[in-house]
Amino acid sequence: MGLSVIGAGFGRTGTESLKNALEILGYGPCYHMFEVLPYPERVATWRAIASGEKPDWDHVFSGFGATVDWPGASYWRELSRHFPKAKIVLSIRDADSWYDSMDNTILPILRNSDDMESIGIKVISERVFAGKINDREHMIDVFNKNIAEIQAAFGTDRLLTYQLGSGWEPLCQFLGCEIPDEPYPFGNSSEQFEGKVAAVTNTPSG
Secondary structure, rough: OOOOOOOOOOOOOOOOHHHHHHHOOOOEEEEEEHHOOOOOOHHHHHHOOOOOOOOHHHHHOOOOOOOOOOOOOHHHHHHHHHOOOOOOEEEEEOOOHHHHHHHHOOHHHHHHHOOOHHHHHHHHHHHHOOOOOOOOHHHHHHHHHHHHHHHHHHOOEEEEEEEOOHHHHHHHHHHOOOOOOOOOOOOOOOHHHHHHHHHHOOOOOO
């Protein structure tokens, strides 16, 4: 199948809603961290990638039409080269509200993890944030730099910068799709996050 859409935005920028939206538009199934954690073989694959093993991207995303969220988002450079026809969607939100959402959801899991080889530690904490997940200023700086680097890497023909809460119109216009006759999906608020993680895995940090 190959990926048609690559989500390059960090987790907590509406990635689960974007996943659901892409699936409604026919770009599914869409990869997401919630598509990794319940499957030991996928967890093992990403642990190996995070430890330096050369990935077989076609195999990793076999059967999927799109990917959003971590761990894929942290490999947007590699994925955009491997799938050169894929569109890039960069989901964004206000940096301070993004950090606050992270601090209420993902960061407590990472801070309390005793598995230093987990996907959360190796990919999110170390690869993305250089281990500085207790440094708000550093994390916001990384968040903003990631946005700037992606926007500098692609033209508007390939890249959509999608602001959280923008609804169907920009996404459908970018992908050349009709606007569905249903509301844009909403899910995975900070309040819902803990229950969803618990539902997909007994080891939430991956």
